[in-house]
């Protein structure tokens with residue numbers, strides 16, 4: 062662990078807040094382990110949160126492998142606390158400092174090029190200051206542009222309690238998750254592939270972006286490469302193609318299994334994806350779920366299953382992975398990348414799964 066922060070929060074009913082905290086994390090599949098003294102520790106994905114219950118307060122110690130992850134975890138602690146103790150959450154102060162001009166994982170990016178990469182996607186190559194920071198801690202970032210395109214952007218700052226202070230009212234930002242398709246440490250660029258779709262602010266911004274245009278970027282975080290040696294089943298619509306490509310690039314040469322993707326034209330999915338030892342299958346606009354259920358019953362040796370795509374399909378896929386394939390939470394992941402007819406605000410950490 063390289064980064065640490067502490068906080069002590071005075072509370073009227075510390076044991077209630079303590080219990081609420083523990084049950085919230087346990088609902089997310091993160092069990093409490095006993096810690097030294099009168100507290101517990103939650104360990105997950107390389108970070109840990111120690112909570113000590115005291116007569117009039119709760120003490121938090123957060124440790125993480127990088128300042129970027131530490132920032133996310135501190136923010137999550139405050140957000141959980143605000144559900145039961147909103148005033149205390151506002152008053153909380155971390156030992157490693159308060160308000161800062163910008164979140165440590167925020168960068169201003171400038172468009173270097175913008176070109177079609179697939180009949181459904183535009184590739185943005187973005188110039189950033191700290192490219193190395195984008196190569197660890199997860200595959201995804203938040204992209205942000207002003208909600209009102211006519212306004213000068215006002216970027217997020219850090220509040221005194223360590224959470225992100227997002228601009229409000231007319232300065233509100235439109236924030237969405239995207240996958241880092243690739244990065245070039247020498248040229249300090251990252252590549253993002255944006256799906257063209259009707260009515261999307263980022264999708265429209267990308268389709269008209271010019272060299273030199275700027276946008277905000279925050280992250281990375283969320284979602285890594287599955288660690289498995291067994292037979293894989295990976296599926297997704299256009300929005301998940303960049304993530305599937307990253308996963309395929311990271312797999313060992315002899316990895317086995319099936320990739321199922323949406324393809325507007327025969328071969329377009331295969332063409333986009335890197336060379337792989339997995340069998341790539343395409344669905345031309347029909348239901349990925351219908352094809353997946355047909356395939357996996359015939360391929361019941363699947364040991365890890367992954368899906369990214371529309372909310373309803375993500376729900377059906379999760380059921381398929383759990384019930385038909387009998388995979389536990391460590392061996393399957395089905396994530397809603399977007400939801401038909403609904404906007405999902407990534408500034409609220411919304412993910413819709």
Ligand SMILES: Cc1cc2nc3c(=O)[nH]c(=O)nc-3n(C[C@H](O)[C@H](O)[C@H](O)COP(=O)(O)OP(=O)(O)OC[C@H]3O[C@@H](n4cnc5c(N)ncnc54)[C@H](O)[C@@H]3O)c2cc1C
Pocket residue numbers: 201235237238239240241254255256257258259260261262263264265283284299300301303304397398399400401402403404405412
């Ligand atoms: C972890 C994660 C990683 C992601 N990675 C990528 C990525 O690499 N590339 C990418 O293009 N997307 C990716 N997405 C999906 C992307 O965040 C959403 O599609 C987002 O809604 C697009 O923002 P927007 O401003 O264009 O549209 P919004 O303003 O959010 O939505 C406007 C309308 O468009 C609809 N809509 C949203 N997305 C789509 C779509 N794909 N097709 C049809 N209608 C849609 C919405 O339902 C809404 O009605 C990812 C999402 C997550 C959670």
